[in-house]
Amino acid sequence: MDGMINPGTEDFLGTPLSDVTIPEAGVANLSRRGLFGVGAGALLLGVMVKARPARAQGEGLAAAAPRPGTQVAAFLEFHPDGKVRLLSPFVEGGQGIATAMAQIVGEELDVDPAQFIVDCAPPGADYLVVNGRRLTGGSLSVRSSYATMRQLGATARNLIVRAAAARLDVPEAELTTEPGKVVHKASSRTVPYAELVEAALKLQPSEVAALRDPATFRWIGKPVPRIDIRDKSTGRAQYAIDLQVENMLQGAVTHAPRLGQEPGALANEAEVRAMPGVHSVHKLPGAVAVLADRWWRARKAVEALQVTWADAPNPNALPADFSSAGMLATLRAEKGAGAPAEENGDLAAAFAGAAKTIEAEYDAPYIAHAQLEPPSAAARFNVDGTLDLWVPNQAPEMFQATAARMAGLEPGKVKVHSPILGGFFGRHFLYEAAAPYPQAIALAKAVNRPVKVLWTREEEFLRDGYRPMGFVRFKGAVGADGMPVALQAAAIGEGPIGRYFTQSQPVDSSMVEGIAGKPYAIAAKRVDCVKVKQPTIISFWRSVGHSMNDFFYESFLDELATAGGKDPFEMRLAMLGDKPRQATLLREVAALSGGWKRGPFEVDGIRRARGVAMASPFGSEVATIAEVSITGGEIRVHDLWIAIDPGRAVNPAIIEAQVQSAAAIGLSSSLLEEITYDAGVPQQRNYDTYPILPLARMPRIHVKVVESGAALGGVGEPGVPGVPPAVANAVAALTGQRIRSLPLSKARLGSS
Amino acid sequence: MLELSINGQTRQVDAEGDTPLLWVLRDNLGMTGTKYGCGIAQCGACTVLVDGTATRACVTPAESVVGAKVVTIEAVERDPVGAKVVEAWVSRQVAQCGYCQSGQVMAATALLQQTPKPTDEDIAGAMTNLCRCGTYNAIAAAVRQAATA
Incomplete structure (x- = not known):
């Protein structure tokens, strides 16, 4: 044991997936009930991490699947106005990762970071760039993906330059780029990237597209302004709480005061149903919910509901004498x-x-995390058998997997949307009973309409994982x-x-x-x-x-x-x-x-x-x-x-x-x-x-x-x-x- | 039906009179720039101007602002002081997660409308909105910058 040092969170999260022992027990037989109740979450978080890559790459196709972070089309869209949309592996929650990704990719792609629109990517194998998995946490984002994202930018630029060479009928070596365009100096011709992308994406990507000499960096290493600053200074930035889905009902919930209790009798349910705007009253695992046309009406109604909370057999219930x-x-x-x-x-x-x-x-x-944005989630079951889920999260694939089990769908049928976060600090990983998205899914299923559930600040403090x-x-x-x-x-x-x-x-x-x-x-x-x-x-x-x-x-x-x-x-x-x-x-x-x-x-x-x-x-x-x-x-x-x-x-x-x-x-x-x-x-x-x-x-x-x-x-x-x-x-x-x-x-x- | 003046427009709103102004703005009018944070006037994420005074919309019954002029973050740049505040916020790179910043900008606008050259004590006294990202030093710097712009 001499000189032994056990690693911390840092080393753990930085460890390749295969080196991590993941508990498997108790997952196969999870009922919807079990997922909603307490008890399974501890296992779910770990298991989903491990299960993800194989499924994401297609059963039996893992060997042929592309290396994460290499498929240009999965990451970049070029708009005619010169804007470039980057689907980022990471969610922006204040830490500036959207700007950092724009700097890193833009440096190699040769596009000014200010021209980027950065959104969090949907679940998918292409985005597992954090040591073979994906999460926004552990202060890992830039350092885990720096080389990958630089190479992605370089690969994209290389494809575009080759497409330009074909189009202008000149040798590739005679071409250079300036931000957002390819330049042929000898003939004074320029072509915007957006006009070359379609042809570029038909070419075989180079595995070894040359990287820029760091001595010539214009954006990496510089105090580049944040790309989200104006929207966040004018109220235009959209968070999960701001989402409006057509025809949606709004849900408010009251949780059991003590974790593990379940709702019993609802003494005044009929009166509450008759309150303005109320659509329906629901019992959920560990909570009651009211759906209404407006959230404030739902909140007033659910808080008017007289609920008898009863102890329930639950191995992870908090003891009544816990202090x-x-x-x-x-x-x-x-x-x-x-x-x-x-x-x-x-x-x-x-x-x-x-x-x-x-x-x-x-x-x-x-x-408590005490982030300023209270948790919310919106769920919509679609006629094509898919589920749209808008959910604040630091790990889209994990949320997709658990949501799929709750909804009774294949993971691929669950479309997870990851809005920017109104603060997170660790809040938006999967913690048992600590997020409204299971409630949104259950309620949307129950009423066959889109549902958005928003927790009050009081419910958030009650059910935050501390x-x-x-x-x-x-x-x-x-x-x-x-x-x-x-x-x-x-x-x-x-x-x-x-x-x-x-x-x-x-x-x-x-x-x-x-x-x-x-x-x-x-x-x-x-x-x-x-x-x-x-x-x-x-x-x-x-x-x-x-x-x-x-x-x-x-x-x-x-x-x-x-x-x-x-x-x-x-x-x-x-x-x-x-x-x-x-x-x-x-x-x-x-x-x-x-x-x-x-x-x-x-x-x-x-x-x-x-x-x-x-x-x-x-x-x-x-x-x-x-x-x-x-x-x-x-x-x-x-x-x-x-x-x-x-x-x-x-x-x-x-x-x-x-x-x-x-x-x-x-x-x-x-x-x-x-x-x-x-x-x-x-x-x-x-x-x-x-x-x-x-x-x-x-x-x-x-x-x-x-x-x-x-x-x-x-x-x-x-x-x-x-x-x-x-x-x-x-x-x-x-x-x-x-x-x-x-x-x-x-x-x-x-x-x- | 309530008749409210929001950002210079008269709006008819179908809501109970005791509905907080915050939820009328967000749910009835779809103006989501004003944020819900605590619901008890502690955090200030819901700050709007009511007749020029910084007001916490989460505890302000909609019926209480009938006849008053309400200004929200969506219209703040139409006000010359508000426009200066927004430019200072951009210039000082204040926002991180950004969730509280609508309220911060509105609180700063109200402060500078009433006290164009605030002292540090004035700023500390007026800027009581919470920011979990801890952007407070940038907020204070932006207020000072807007005051001299």
Whole structure:
């Protein structure tokens, strides 16, 4: 086991499909009922990932199927007005991937990114470009598809140039391109791409169409403006919630307060049916629904419905006495050893010889995605036997497969439309009972009309899959010189990778990422994964395990610095002696902040202090410094300095925007966010009881993008994990008070 | 039937009088630029102008705006201040997911109509709409830019 490090979400999602163990049990006999109820989702997510490629390529035809990302006609449409429509493998949800795809394909195709219209592609084998599968997540989009999409653009350009050579009757070598057109300089002739495409697509594509010399890039690596910005500034951008299907009914639902309960008697059903605009009243698995001509009428009616909720036999029902306080107590009481995720050196000897040993326990609450667009879905069964489904999602093939089973159709008969997302942060994967599309399908089938179902914000908070509760127990020691010599950690609980993908494996990588595999030199260390099942629906949340684990680890590292009498910045730097990439980044963030100073110091008569943290999420490296003060017991974060090294930058402006965004959600989770359960029911149902960061609490954020030239790393998530520990470490520097439980606003802080 | 003034046009709407203005706009009139986020006036995604005041349409009964002038994101660029705000939003590349930005643009327009040269405190006080993408620094920068345009 010496030197072993278990991979995190990053490595897992980046793994080729064949290397992943997928649970198969329990899928073959899924009834419609089973799909709607709780219980099957954990398996579905994993199984659908695996089942997809073979089916997509046609049974028995896999060997002959084209490699994903190579068929020009599947990706590109050329319009007479010079616009190019790209069917992107990825869904745009704010992260800027539509613009990045336009940059990458446009660079090689020789079309200005501003000329692109980018839509999320339908399900299909051509789009499985993320290590043989397809998802928008894991901060994987650009780095997994960069080479493929560049080559696609180059292949398309090559075909068009060859078509032009034939049409102009000149040698291919005499032709060049300018954005959107082929140019024959000798005869001063130009031909727009759109006029050549039909002929071009009849040619045999070249497998080795030449790529552009990166030194001549005009768009890749540049701060190209987002292509969706004007529509999003004028209300013209269309989200799932905005869809209107001809002749549709609108559905509103009320869910069982506690997951697993089912609707019993409807005391006033006749009265509700008579309310304005009401079409019909329905019982659904775990919910009731009203269909009406307008959504507000449906909502008023469903909320007027008097429902008796009854316990039902359901293995995954939330226990009636389930509480978050009880869950935390269960995790705290678990003293088992678990399975090692990282192990190095002789831990017992290191502790025995240490000058000082400390122990601490850290925890983080359930938290919600709280994206601004509430979930909706529209379903329409067509006369030709197909089903149109408009559904917010991060994985079209997975949704197609589950929708097909629910509808009783072959997957190919389900046409999944993937609108842009009004925020996602991990919200729109398949989680059991956490999305309205099964309800839309069932209702459309029941009434033989198109149906759109929209959840209220309250229903969304009730049925969101939350980030799991986190709990870690640490023991660490420093030597006579004050430097850390031993570190032991046990991550206790459950993570989404373990639940949905690797149930049979002893280590759940999403439980230990951000604790195992940290870059610091410590002679003896051991990180254990101790699995304790959580009965709630758990989910991926922006930066997954890192979003809390780096808080735990980097906070405890500061505790070790205090124990050893070390400055936390200088101590980290000393522990990165053999890690030049991380050491460079730590120096960069210090320089960005005007030179490291911990404080406390005074600004305008108010005491402030700074904290530092590092993280290695999703293939990128990040170093963060926070400056805080405390007024009236409330933490105020004035500045965040963040240096990120994603290897190379495809769009530095979007990277900076993503780091700003990630820092904001990281700060929001640090300070404010918590879902608590009482009697099996989540207590926070809207933004009044689940506050998220407002503008008035947004700090200045200073971003430095460092291009080390390392392999491309992720961009959307890596800015999150450094913020909570940097803030907590700053608070400790200011007050001497170490907060080990999130959110920080729970702690009683003296004014300083 | 309610008679409403929306973006300078008189519209007849078949809705109960207590229907929130938001749902009259979205469902009766098909104007989906105004967004539903929370339904309890917390997030501001539904912000419209009612007689020039930034108003959360999700808790505003339609009957309460009979006789008032309602302006939505669909018409914001017809207002000179609104047009400046939109240009600043584009120039500063504010939007990410974009879902809250209709409301943000309307809130900024109302602020600048009433306070053409806002201080940072004015901006923090007026721009209370939530953004889960955390575009707040870009929002504040765009408001400042629009104020000087």
